[in-house]
Amino acid sequence: MxxxxxxxxxxxxxxxxxxxxxxxxxxxxxxxxxxxxNRLIIEPIRPGSLLSLLTTLVEITDNFPDVDEGLLPLDDIAL
Structure with a gap:
């Protein structure tokens, strides 16, 4: 070798x-x-970036509650 x-x-x-x-x-x-x-393999750990981490995440498919539900309607304000 x-x-x-x-x-x-x-x-x-x-x-x-x-x-x-x-x-x-x-x-x-x-x-x-x-x-x-019988082989021991040694590999460097490369620093990761936020983008590389985000590409590994699974898409969120949960239905989130509507946080505006039940609120009073907004007032029309003229400035």
Missing amino acids: PNSCHAYLLRNGQDQVLTIPYKFALPGTEVLLRKEG
């Missing part, structure tokens, strides 16, 4: 720490870990 190298695993209490070589450095301060078989 051209994009591979030897890395070291250390112990920190009950946690295992992986030292990542500079050429494999990831942006940010957090990553997403996922295990597939």
Whole structure:
């Protein structure tokens, strides 16, 4: 594999720490870990935008109450 190298695993209490070589450095301060078989996959967590969050939301189909129902009619005011 051209994009591979030897890395070291250390112990920190009950946690295992992986030292990542500079050429494999990831942006940010957090990553997403996922295990597939014997492979450990490390992916950077990209900061999300409000627009990307809104596109994941499901459309609201609930019927909301009419908040004006039962109110007296507005007065005609001439300014």
